[in-house]
Amino acid sequence: MNRLALFLPLALFAVLTIVLLLGLDKDPAELPSALVGEPFPAFTLPSLYDVNRSLDERNIAGEVVLVNVWATWCFACRIEHVMLNQLAEQGVKVIGLNYKDNREAAIDWLKERGDPYVFSIFDEQGRLGIDLGVYGAPETYLLDATGTIRHRRVGVVDDRIWDSEFRDLYAQLMADKR
Amino acid sequence: MTVELGHIALIFALCLAVIQAIVPMIGSFSGHTNWMRVGHSMAAGQFVFVALSFACLTTAFIQDDFSVAYVANNSNTLLPLQFKISAVWGAHEGSLLLWALILSGWSTAVALCSGKLPLVLSARVLSVLGAISVSFALFLLLTSNPFERILPIPPVEGGDLNPLLQDFGLIVHPPMLYMGYVGFSVPFAFAIAALIGGQFDSAWARWSRPWINVAWVFLTIGISLGSWWAYYELGWGGWWFWDPVENASFMPWLAGTALMHSISATEKRGVFRSWTLLLAILTFSLSLLGTFLVRSGVLTSVHAFASDPERGIFILIFLSIVVGGSLLLFALRGPTMRSATSYSGWSRETMLLINNVFLVSSMAMILIGTLYPLLADVLDMGKISVGPPYFNFFFVPLMSGLMVCLGFAGFTRWKSTEGRFLLRKGLVPSIVSLIMALTLPMVMVEKLSWSTYSLTAVVILLLVFWVVTMSLEDLWLKSRGKLSSLSGLSGSYWGMLIAHIGLAVCALGVGLSTAYDVQKDLRMAPGDSTDLGGYQFQFIDVERVEGPNFIAYRGNVEVRSGDVFVVSLSPEKRSYKSGGQVMTEADIDGQLNRDLYVSLGEPLGDQAWAIRFQVKPFVRCIWLGGLLIGLGGLLAALDKRYRRRRLKKSVNVKSEGLAFE
Numbered sequence: 001m002n003r004l005a006l007f008l009p010l011a012l013f014a015v016l017t018i019v020l021l022l023g024l025d026k027d028p029a030e031l032p033s034a035l036v037g038e039p040f041p042a043f044t045l046p047s048l049y050d051v052n053r054s055l056d057e058r059n060i061a062g063e064v065v066l067v068n069v070w071a072t073w074c075f076a077c078r079i080e081h082v083m084l085n086q087l088a089e090q091g092v093k094v095i096g097l098n099y100k101d102n103r104e105a106a107i108d109w110l111k112e113r114g115d116p117y118v119f120s121i122f123d124e125q126g127r128l129g130i131d132l133g134v135y136g137a138p139e140t141y142l143l144d145a146t147g148t149i150r151h152r153r154v155g156v157v158d159d160r161i162w163d164s165e166f167r168d169l170y171a172q173l174m175a176d177k178r
Numbered sequence: 179m180t181v182e183l184g185h186i187a188l189i190f191a192l193c194l195a196v197i198q199a200i201v202p203m204i205g206s207f208s209g210h211t212n213w214m215r216v217g218h219s220m221a222a223g224q225f226v227f228v229a230l231s232f233a234c235l236t237t238a239f240i241q242d243d244f245s246v247a248y249v250a251n252n253s254n255t256l257l258p259l260q261f262k263i264s265a266v267w268g269a270h271e272g273s274l275l276l277w278a279l280i281l282s283g284w285s286t287a288v289a290l291c292s293g294k295l296p297l298v299l300s301a302r303v304l305s306v307l308g309a310i311s312v313s314f315a316l317f318l319l320l321t322s323n324p325f326e327r328i329l330p331i332p333p334v335e336g337g338d339l340n341p342l343l344q345d346f347g348l349i350v351h352p353p354m355l356y357m358g359y360v361g362f363s364v365p366f367a368f369a370i371a372a373l374i375g376g377q378f379d380s381a382w383a384r385w386s387r388p389w390i391n392v393a394w395v396f397l398t399i400g401i402s403l404g405s406w407w408a409y410y411e412l413g414w415g416g417w418w419f420w421d422p423v424e425n426a427s428f429m430p431w432l433a434g435t436a437l438m439h440s441i442s443a444t445e446k447r448g449v450f451r452s453w454t455l456l457l458a459i460l461t462f463s464l465s466l467l468g469t470f471l472v473r474s475g476v477l478t479s480v481h482a483f484a485s486d487p488e489r490g491i492f493i494l495i496f497l498s499i500v501v502g503g504s505l506l507l508f509a510l511r512g513p514t515m516r517s518a519t520s521y522s523g524w525s526r527e528t529m530l531l532i533n534n535v536f537l538v539s540s541m542a543m544i545l546i547g548t549l550y551p552l553l554a555d556v557l558d559m560g561k562i563s564v565g566p567p568y569f570n571f572f573f574v575p576l577m578s579g580l581m582v583c584l585g586f587a588g589f590t591r592w593k594s595t596e597g598r599f600l601l602r603k604g605l606v607p608s609i610v611s612l613i614m615a616l617t618l619p620m621v622m623v624e625k626l627s628w629s630t631y632s633l634t635a636v637v638i639l640l641l642v643f644w645v646v647t648m649s650l651e652d653l654w655l656k657s658r659g660k661l662s663s664l665s666g667l668s669g670s671y672w673g674m675l676i677a678h679i680g681l682a683v684c685a686l687g688v689g690l691s692t693a694y695d696v697q698k699d700l701r702m703a704p705g706d707s708t709d710l711g712g713y714q715f716q717f718i719d720v721e722r723v724e725g726p727n728f729i730a731y732r733g734n735v736e737v738r739s740g741d742v743f744v745v746s747l748s749p750e751k752r753s754y755k756s757g758g759q760v761m762t763e764a765d766i767d768g769q770l771n772r773d774l775y776v777s778l779g780e781p782l783g784d785q786a787w788a789i790r791f792q793v794k795p796f797v798r799c800i801w802l803g804g805l806l807i808g809l810g811g812l813l814a815a816l817d818k819r820y821r822r823r824r825l826k827k828s829v830n831v832k833s834e835g836l837a838f839e
């Protein structure tokens with residue numbers, strides 16, 4: 001028995017290795033999300049700035065938009081924020097989904113770093129996050145004018161990702177809308 | 179040419195490492211002493227070549243050789259010299275090279291200090307270290323070559339080093355951290371050598387103890403520096419984010435701390451032998467995991483594995499060989515016999531066991547939290563993200579439990595300790611702590627009321643005073659109240675005492691700065707002033723200043739306490755020329771009992787600015803505690819007994835067998 005117990009760490013490690021190996025193939029950023037092609041899930045949540053202002057999926061529809069999941073506890077969001085500010089300057093409509101966060105901290109964050117969002121949805125409990133299948137922050141969804149999810153990026157959107165994954169699709173969606 | 183020279187030097191180092199890994203190991207089985215000695219000179223030679231290679235890369239940075247892809251991506255001509263040098267280890271390839279350099283440095287140190295070790299053992303230790311070097315050199319050369327050229331048309335100007343990283347903190351933080359990470363390869367090599375030789379007496383434990391201590395000190399200092407850097411450089415006053423990068427350095431620290439404690443029991447009493455071996459393997463494995471996960475970017479975005487599958491596969495194979503191989507060896511050869519001695523009740527062995535349970539569960543909790551997103555996705559358990567709430571929820575109770583037990587550290591005896599004895603010793607300190615913990619929060623605030631009386635502060639003060647008073651009581655008893663007998667106490671004892679008090683100081687900083695931190699974000703026009711935490715902050719103006727590679731707005735804020743002028747603070751908003759990144763440089767006035775922290779937000783027009791003011795009581799204690807913990811580890815490593823005993827044991831190590839002191 002005692003002899004066998006010594007194999008326990010090895011067994012645990014083997015399991016971990018298998019998980020990591022599976023993780024290699026299972027790249028959530030590139031796997032088509034189950035939600036691509038589906039309408040953005042219904043929700044009713046308050047706005048980040050104004051507790052009394054209620055937002056729902058209708059606020060999102062009608063325009064080609066990016067929905068960006070962010071939080072102040074998310075380290076990578078700090079890096080991504082610069083890119084979002086640039087996109088907003090170029091006229092891309094970005095909607096924030098502030099995810100499992102603290103309201104004051106989030107408002108401070110936007111004050112300090114600039115606010116690229118048309119508005120931010122305040123999802124304290126992570127409910128919309130569950131419906132969306134948010135993997136972690138940051139995540140970015142590209143929605144067409146009908147409110148359908150057309151692309152999903154898990155992780156930071158930077159220049160490279162924007163050029164390779166978003167730019168063409170975005171331009172095409174904008175053209176379709178017209 | 180320099181660059182090619184560096185590349186070739188690295189290939190040479192690889193060749194030497196291959197010899198170092200193979201020849202001494204064969205010699206240790208065949209009994210050829212000459213073969214066994216090869217490892218020592220190979221280690222030194224390897225160090226020379228890796229150092230040469232590192233120097234070449236550094237030269238490329240200093241000379242702005244943008245034909246090298248790595249230089250072009252991480253440096254530019256505007257960068258000040260010290261940051262050009264620190265940019266060498268600013269990204270993946272260079273930091274791996276630094277890793278390899280430090281590893282060969284540690285190997286050389288082992289080779290130089292191994293004169294008193296049995297040759298068979300030192301040969302095997304060096305061979306294991308050589309094998310690790312081989313994998314690193316291969317990883318560098320095959321997947322992450324820092325010497326790769328951009329030809330035929332090199333860029334005229336480089337990108338930039340992330341402005342966050344253009345700081346003194348980055349110059350010293352990673353090397354410290356790596357000294358710690360890589361240092362744990364030495365006890366790992368000792369453990370593997372012990373497993374190969376089938377010799378698990380207290381000798382291997384004694385030999386590796388000082389190495390563990392030194393590596394652990396570096397890691398402690400490295401983590402403290404990292405947290406300090408985050409505090410003043412990220413510009414918004416946080417000091418720990420449970421970020422994957424931080425977790426990756428914290429896990430080996432926790433495992434290493436557990437190892438330090440458990441190995442003392444292995445050395446002195448011959449207990450926990452398989453556990454200690456396992457911890458030695460685990461600590462180094464976590465260091466490896468940490469290095470790779472952080473530097474390959476797997477954790478900041480969990481998907482970087484796939485962004486460079488070649489690297490990901492290499493990492494995985496490498497980890498499987500090193501960790502899987504050593505765990506297999508452990509399973510096959512690990513000591514199964516019951517410990518030669520027994521212990522009972524509240525003996526020191528029991529307390530160390532409890533300590534290990536706390537530390538290893540904390541480590542496991544962080545490991546799970548860090549890898550969870552990946553795990554959950556692979557197991558199709560849904561996609562759940564893990565943030566600071568998870569970590570705090572588990573970590574705070576675990577550490578509190580640890581601190582309660584830690585109070586008894588000095589009083590416990592090997593073999594057995596009367597529970598009643600411990601209770602008696604704990605009586606006075608617990609009363610003192612309780613009184614202090616209940617009263618101090620009343621004087622900490624300006625206006626006392628139920629809402630300002632902080633329960634967090636009560637709990638943290640209780641724990642802190644408990645540890646400190648228990649430690650001091652023990653010191654009092656051990657010195658019998660005489661100053662003259664203080665010098666008779668061993669370095670290990672002082673080390674333990676100082677490290678434990680250091681932990682309490684650190685906890686004090688964490689607790690009080692969390693409980694009493696106050697902050698305000700305000701729109702300030704020149705001349706406006708505001709009150710916060712008993713200070714008046716007056717905003718004077720903002721001026722434009724030019725730095726070497728950035729333009730900045732510098733605010734002037736004067737702080738008064740009553741009528742007394744305290745300090746003038748100048749927070750900056752920097753805009754870096756090459757990348758256009760904007761950085762918030764906070765200005766901090768630090769004292770032991772409080773930090774005044776001012777950061778400049780956005781301009782709001784009419785010369786008004788958004789400014790954040792923070793008063794953070796005792797936040798400095800966090801890093802002071804870290805330094806004390808490191809100092810404790812250093813004192814323990816310098817204990818005279820290691821040098822004396824090593825001499826004695828080396829004479830008849832073979833015959834020692836199961837004899838324990």
